[in-house]
Amino acid sequence: MKIDKMNYEEALKKLEEAKKIIDNPNSNLEEMLLAYEDAAKYYQHCNQILENAEQKINKISASLKRE
Numbered sequence: 001m002k003i004d005k006m007n008y009e010e011a012l013k014k015l016e017e018a019k020k021i022i023d024n025p026n027s028n029l030e031e032m033l034l035a036y037e038d039a040a041k042y043y044q045h046c047n048q049i050l051e052n053a054e055q056k057i058n059k060i061s062a063s064l065k066r067e
Contacts (some may be wrong), residue, residue: 003041008049025035 003011021027021035 003045006045008046011045015039015046018042018060028039 002012003014006031008016018035018039022039027035
């Protein structure tokens with residue numbers, strides 16, 4: 001599944017899987033580098049989802065204050 005189609009929970013799970021590879025002392029350098037690259041993408045996607053959620057909450061809060 002493409003990262004941009006993942007919901008927060010799916011991307012977070014993939015981020016955690018990448019972290020396990022990075023933290024595993026038995027992983028070779030190539031595996032670690034690929035996992036790090038993936039982790040960066042999943043982190044960015046999760047962060048974007050959270051930022052969008054925060055913006056929605058702020059809009060809702062602002063509209064409630066006007067009522």
